[in-house]
Amino acid sequence: MKEKIGFVGLGIMGKPMASNLIDAEYSVNAYDLISDNVTSLIEKGIDSSSSPKEVSENSDVIIVMVQNSPQSEKAILGENGILNGASKGNLIIDMSSISPLVSQKISKECEKKGVDFIDAPVSGGEPGAIEGTLAIMVGGKSSSFERAKPIFETLGSSSVLCGDIGAGNFTKLANQIIVGANIHALSEALVLTTKAGLDPETVFNAIKGGLAGSNVMNTKAPMMFNRNFDPGFRIELHLKDITNAMQTANELNIPLQVTANLHQVLTSLVLNGKGKLDHSGILQFVEEQSTIEVKK
Numbered sequence: 157m158k159e160k161i162g163f164v165g166l167g168i169m170g171k172p173m174a175s176n177l178i179d180a181e182y183s184v185n186a187y188d189l190i191s192d193n194v195t196s197l198i199e200k201g202i203d204s205s206s207s208p209k210e211v212s213e214n215s216d217v218i219i220v221m222v223q224n225s226p227q228s229e230k231a232i233l234g235e236n237g238i239l240n241g242a243s244k245g246n247l248i249i250d251m252s253s254i255s256p257l258v259s260q261k262i263s264k265e266c267e268k269k270g271v272d273f274i275d276a277p278v279s280g281g282e283p284g285a286i287e288g289t290l291a292i293m294v295g296g297k298s299s300s301f302e303r304a305k306p307i308f309e310t311l312g313s314s315s316v317l318c319g320d321i322g323a324g325n326f327t328k329l330a331n332q333i334i335v336g337a338n339i340h341a342l343s344e345a346l347v348l349t350t351k352a353g354l355d356p357e358t359v360f361n362a363i364k365g366g367l368a369g370s371n372v373m374n375t376k377a378p379m380m381f382n383r384n385f386d387p388g389f390r391i392e393l394h395l396k397d398i399t400n401a402m403q404t405a406n407e408l409n410i411p412l413q414v415t416a417n418l419h420q421v422l423t424s425l426v427l428n429g430k431g432k433l434d435h436s437g438i439l440q441f442v443e444e445q446s447t448i449e450v451k452k
Contacts, residue, residue: 158182161307162215164208164231164238165252166193169278170221172285173251173311178202180310185214208234209241217307218242220250224396225258232262244270249304251292253277253393255400256322256329257407259295263321272300275321277328278312279335281389289313293331295323329404332397336418336435338372343439346380346450356381356450376436381452385433385440392431395422 158181163174166188177184178200185203186194187210194204205211208231212218218238220231228250232238238248248266250259250273259275266273274296284290290312294301301317308315318327349359360377363369379385398419405412421441430437443449 158306159216160185160214162186162205162211162218162238163221164188164211164218165221165227166190166197167221167223168282169285171197172282173219173221173290174202175200176285176288176310177307182307182310185211187211207236207241208232208238209236212238212241212246212248215246217247217249217304219307220248220252222252223393224252225254225400228252228254229258229262233265239266239269239271242266242269242271245272247272247274247300247303249274249276249307251276251278253328253332253397253400254325255404256295256325257404259325260322263296272297272303273321274300274304275324276304276308276315277324279328279331280312283388284312291331292316293318293324293327295319295321295325295327325400326404329397329401332394333401333412333415333418335372336394336398336422336438337414338370339376339435339438340418340421340442342373342377343380343442343450346377346439347442347446347448350450351446351448355452357452379434379436380439380450383451385437387432387434389435390431391422391425391433391435391437394435395419395426395431398422 160183161177163184163186174184185205187205187208188194222228222231263273274294276292276294278290278292280290292308292312292315294317346356350356401415402419425441
């Protein structure tokens with residue numbers, strides 16, 4: 157028999173994820189600060205609760221998908237939070253991208269009540285959430301990971317147990333550093349070759365099969381030269397992740413030069429009102445610096 161799922165946070169990622177669980181014939185009880193986000197799924201069979209606490213009172217496994225560390229803490233540890241309604245043996249899966257140190261803090265509080273907790277941030281953006289092809293990075297006990305596996309198989313195309321609590325979010329920070337640095341480097345490469353008089357699509361086709369080729373390039377280069385910056389993953393959310401990376405690096409007392417530069421680029425874009433663009437819009441920062449526009 158499938159476990160009853162609670163879902164807290166039906167935003168751009170959470171809503172399609174919850175929808176996929178319903179399609180897989182899970183019973184889903186949900187809460188979101190914006191009630192319309194829940195209402196829009198009622199016809200699919202989702203049940204609505206008035207608080208995260210009520211969600212957990214009616215669920216075996218509770219998934220959290222919110223924006224950042226303070227929201228996760230409030231949703232799980234707050235007065236009307238999940239932990240106050242949870243029972244011994246429940247499992248909380250925080251799929252938000254937050255500070256790994258906050259994940260460890262939340263886990264310690266859950267442990268006091270006999271509630272299992274894993275951090276399981278994702279990569280793949282809104283398209284991956286809709287298609288059920290997310291890459292899921294997990295931190296926690298192997299027994300909790302195995303329990304969550306059937307759920308992860310509904311939500312994603314891969315799930316990997318990376319280590320103890322916090323390991324999922326440490327891995328997600330690594331992912332976001334690599335993705336952001338790739339997009340920035342790709343932007344500079346296309347600006348350089350456009351300035352030299354080359355067609356950016358031709359450049360892309362020439363190098364995508366070599367060592368420089370990547371999923372990032374295959375996805376983002378066509379968006380760049382087609383001038384399509386509709387968000388699959390917004391700049392403001394990438395900034396949030398890189399801010400978490402910098403804060404974590406400071407806690408661990410390590411220098412991250414490329415990450416620090418990426419943080420400045422993303423901050424500049426957000427301050428210039430471009431935070432809602434897809435992170436392929438990093439190109440626009442490079443274009444403004446060089447007064448060159450990349451297009452076919």
